[in-house]
Structure formats: C-alpha cells, structure tokens
Amino acid sequence: MQWRGGNESNDVEEGSSRGGGRGMLFGGGALGLIGVVIYLFTGINPSQLFNGGSGNNSQQINTVPGGGTESENKKFARVIFQGTTVVWDSLFRTMGQTYTHPVLHLYTDAVDAEGCGYTTSATGPFYCPADQKVYLDLSFFDELEQKFSAPGEAAWAYVIAHEVGHHIQNLLGVSAKMDQARQSMSETAYNKLSVKLELQADFYAGVWAHYENLSHHNNIVIERADIDSALNAAHQIGDDRLQQKYQGRVSPDSFTHGTSAQRMYWFRKGYDTGDIRQGDTFANNELDDQ
Ligand SMILES: [Zn+2]
Numbered sequence: 277m278q279w280r281g282g283n284e285s286n287d288v289e290e291g292s293s294r295g296g297g298r299g300m301l302f303g304g305g306a307l308g309l310i311g312v313v314i315y316l317f318t319g320i321n322p323s324q325l326f327n328g329g330s331g332n333n334s335q336q337i338n339t340v341p342g343g344g345t346e347s348e349n350k351k352f353a354r355v356i357f358q359g360t361t362v363v364w365d366s367l368f369r370t371m372g373q374t375y376t377h378p379v380l381h382l383y384t385d386a387v388d389a390e391g392c393g394y395t396t397s398a399t400g401p402f403y404c405p406a407d408q409k410v411y412l413d414l415s416f417f418d419e420l421e422q423k424f425s426a427p428g429e430a431a432w433a434y435v436i437a438h439e440v441g442h443h444i445q446n447l448l449g450v451s452a453k454m455d456q457a458r459q460s461m462s463e464t465a466y467n468k469l470s471v472k473l474e475l476q477a478d479f480y481a482g483v484w485a486h487y488e489n490l491s492h493h494n495n496i497v498i499e500r501a502d503i504d505s506a507l508n509a510a511h512q513i514g515d516d517r518l519q520q521k522y523q524g525r526v527s528p529d530s531f532t533h534g535t536s537a538q539r540m541y542w543f544r545k546g547y548d549t550g551d552i553r554q555g556d557t558f559a560n561n562e563l564d565d566q
Pocket residue numbers: 315316317318438439442474477
C-alpha cells in the first residue's frame with residue numbers, strides 16, 4: 277500500500293484521559309446503560325481476548341504498532357483519514373449534499389469522549405455519533421496483528437474506513453433510526469439490526485477502497501494484495517470466528533457485527549461496485565417495520 281505522498285488531515289486532534297473517569301459504568305456489555313451509542317470495530321472487546329487462554333495472558337503489548345515509529349503511524353492515520361475525506365467529499369457532492377467532516381481523535385489508553393463518555397482503549401476503535409469523532413488508540417494496529425491475526429497497513433486502513441463508514445451512516449440518518457428502533461426492541465432483535473449497521477460500515481469501507489484504487493485520491497494507492505489484507509481482516513474479526521476462537525462456541529443471537537463471510541462479502545461488494553446505492557444491508561426493511 278502506498279500512502280507516503282498523501283496530505284495529512286487537519287481534522288485530527290489528540291488527547292487522552294488519565295484516571296478513572298466514569299469508567300465504572302463500562303462493565304462488560306453495559307455500554308447501553310448511558311444511552312449513548314458508540315460504534316465499534318468488532319463485537320468482542322479486545323481485552324477479553326487473552327481471557328480463557330493459559331499462561332502469561334496478562335502481558336501487555338507496549339511496542340510501537342506495526343514496528344514503525346509512533347510518528348509514522350500517526351502520519352499514516354492522518355493520511356488515510358484525509359483519503360476518506362477526499363473520497364466522501366466527492367461522493368456527497370455527487371449526491372447533491374455536503375460532507376460534514378468527522379474528526380479523528382487519537383488517544384492513548386483512555387479517553388473521555390465528549391459525547392460518549394469515558395472509554396479505554398480495550399474497547400477498540402469506535403465512532404461517537406454525538407460528537408462525530410472517530411476515536412483511535414494507535415496501539416490497536418498492533419492488536420490487529422497480534423490478537424486478530426490481521427497484519428498489514430491495509431488492515432489498519434480498513435479500520436479507519438469502517439469507522440468513517442459509521443460517520444456516513446450518521447450523516448445519512450441511519451444511526452438516528454437505529455437509536456430510535458433500539459428503544460422498543462429485545463436485545464436479540466437489536467443485535468440483528470446492529471449486524472446490518474456494521475456490515476454497511478464495512479460496505480462503505482469497501483467503497484472508499486474502490487475510489488482509492490480507481491483514482492488514487494490523496495496519493496493513496498491500494499493494490500490487490502492490500503485488498504486481500506483487508507479481506508483477511510474482515511474474515512478474522514467476524515463474530516463467528518471470534519466467538520469460536522475465544523469462547524469456544526458460536527451463538528448467533530449475540531452477533532453484533534456479522535460473520536466472517538458477511539463482513540468479507542460487504543467489504544468486497546463496496547470495493548467491486550463503488551456504488552453506495554448497493555449498500556442496502558437493511559434490505560428486509562427491519563428499520564421500518566418497528
Ligand atoms: Zn463498527
């Protein structure tokens with residue numbers, strides 16, 4: 277993947293939170309308690325991934341992600357983020373709309389997100405609709421390789437493009453519909469909707485890759501091997517695979533992000549078509565049938 281000639285986004289800020297904050301609210305699965313939705317990259321909290329294993333499972337990975345320097349990885353994130361902005365600026369213009377730029381908020385260990393509360397990096401990357409920011413601890417790039425077996429810069433880019441995909445949903449009103457639907461649904465029913473939302477974010481990530489491949493926006497060049505690397509990431513973080521790997525069993529009712537096959541399918545569909553009208557993962561109108 278080539279990206280070094282690209283401009284770095286100016287829509288980037290940095291800031292971390294020290295101390296406990298409101299962390300007690302965030303026990304496993306308790307995210308919904310505060311009534312603010314944040315959109316994650318996977319359905320499994322990466323901090324749980326060492327649980328259930330044996331041996332030195334409390335070890336922390338403190339190395340610089342991907343073996344690069346911290347500043348290199350920051351630069352990478354800023355360039356990719358700018359790449360998504362250029363593509364979505366253009367696509368929104370095509371739709372006769374204006375793309376409100378999201379902000380990329382880089383942090384280390386923990387952050388007090390304006391609209392989504394105190395969150396630790398164990399949660400993984402997420403998008404907060406209330407403040408329209410993508411929150412990313414760059415150490416997640418390392419976790420992708422170490423814990424999720426998804427190495428490569430294209431896998432990192434996929435993470436960023438997926439979270440930006442949630443921003444697209446926010447701008448297009450999908451997130452608001454989801455939040456509304458959530459009020460009157462069982463957890464199982466909501467999980468099903470969540471899967472559709474997450475698959476659509478994967479689709480949008482694929483759409484972004486399509487236009488990078490086509491036009492090398494912001495001097496980013498995505499090659500065939502990069503698509504394979506992104507698809508591998510999509511495979512590795514499928515709900516079924518993660519549950520099998522870390523819980524030893526698969527329970528479809530608790531899927532929130534989709535299976536490996538679904539995540540690969542929708543990323544690839546976005547990549548192949550580049551047509552945002554084909555990203556209707558909600559085709560059965562579940563959102564309108566509430
Ligand atoms: Zn997501």
